[in-house]
Amino acid sequence: MANVLQQALALLEDVTPLDTDCGNVCGGRCCRPSADSTGMLLLPGEETLLSDAGFSITPADGGHLLICNGSCRRERRPFACRVFPLFPYVGEDGIVRAVYDPRSFRLCPLTRNCAHVRLRRDFVRAVRMAGTRLMRDPACAAFLREQSREIDDISRLLPFLEKERPPIARRNLR
Numbered sequence: 001m002a003n004v005l006q007q008a009l010a011l012l013e014d015v016t017p018l019d020t021d022c023g024n025v026c027g028g029r030c031c032r033p034s035a036d037s038t039g040m041l042l043l044p045g046e047e048t049l050l051s052d053a054g055f056s057i058t059p060a061d062g063g064h065l066l067i068c069n070g071s072c073r074r075e076r077r078p079f080a081c082r083v084f085p086l087f088p089y090v091g092e093d094g095i096v097r098a099v100y101d102p103r104s105f106r107l108c109p110l111t112r113n114c115a116h117v118r119l120r121r122d123f124v125r126a127v128r129m130a131g132t133r134l135m136r137d138p139a140c141a142a143f144l145r146e147q148s149r150e151i152d153d154i155s156r157l158l159p160f161l162e163k164e165r166p167p168i169a170r171r172n173l174r
């Protein structure tokens with residue numbers, strides 16, 4: 001359902017985690033290609049939307065993986081890059097919340113310093129709204145649920161992240 005996907009991507013078009021470019025702090029780590037980079041998992045249908053954007057896209061377990069060379073046209077960046085380092089987490093209650101993605105912990109200083117660095121409210125809100133929009137599409141909803149259970153599993157290994165998460169990302173914002 002390209003429409004829902006396009007709407008979700010559009011919600012995240014202009015928002016950024018901080019007022020300033022957070023890439024200036026870390027040297028743009030999340031965009032730097034690395035030897036152990038496995039790529040980013042795309043939302044169902046995103047592989048079609050991005051097929052002409054110049055990325056390498058390959059089928060993988062759970063969907064399609066996108067691998068970039070460290071640069072892209074901002075308006076064509078995938079969903080995973082738009083929400084990073086957050087994720088629209090679907091709770092067991094079915095409610096979408098914007099949470100720090102524990103899979104970003106190793107890479108992103110914003111996640112490691114989440115108790116001290118406040119993210120922009122419009123960014124957090126856009127992540128949650130995009131997730132809520134995606135829940136209208138069964139394939140995207142299944143994807144978000146599956147990823148959220150994976151986040152549950154990883155979070156059990158990083159319990160301090162749960163405790164340190166600032167209120168803006170912990171609250172139910174629906």
Ligand code: SF4
Pocket residue numbers: 017022023024025026027028029030031084085107108109110
């Ligand atoms: S790794 Fe984190 S702080 Fe660095 S550019 Fe990416 S989102 Fe920003």
Ligand code: SF4
Pocket residue numbers: 030031032068069070071072073077078081
């Ligand atoms: S697709 Fe673009 S935003 Fe995403 S990691 Fe690559 S260069 Fe960065």
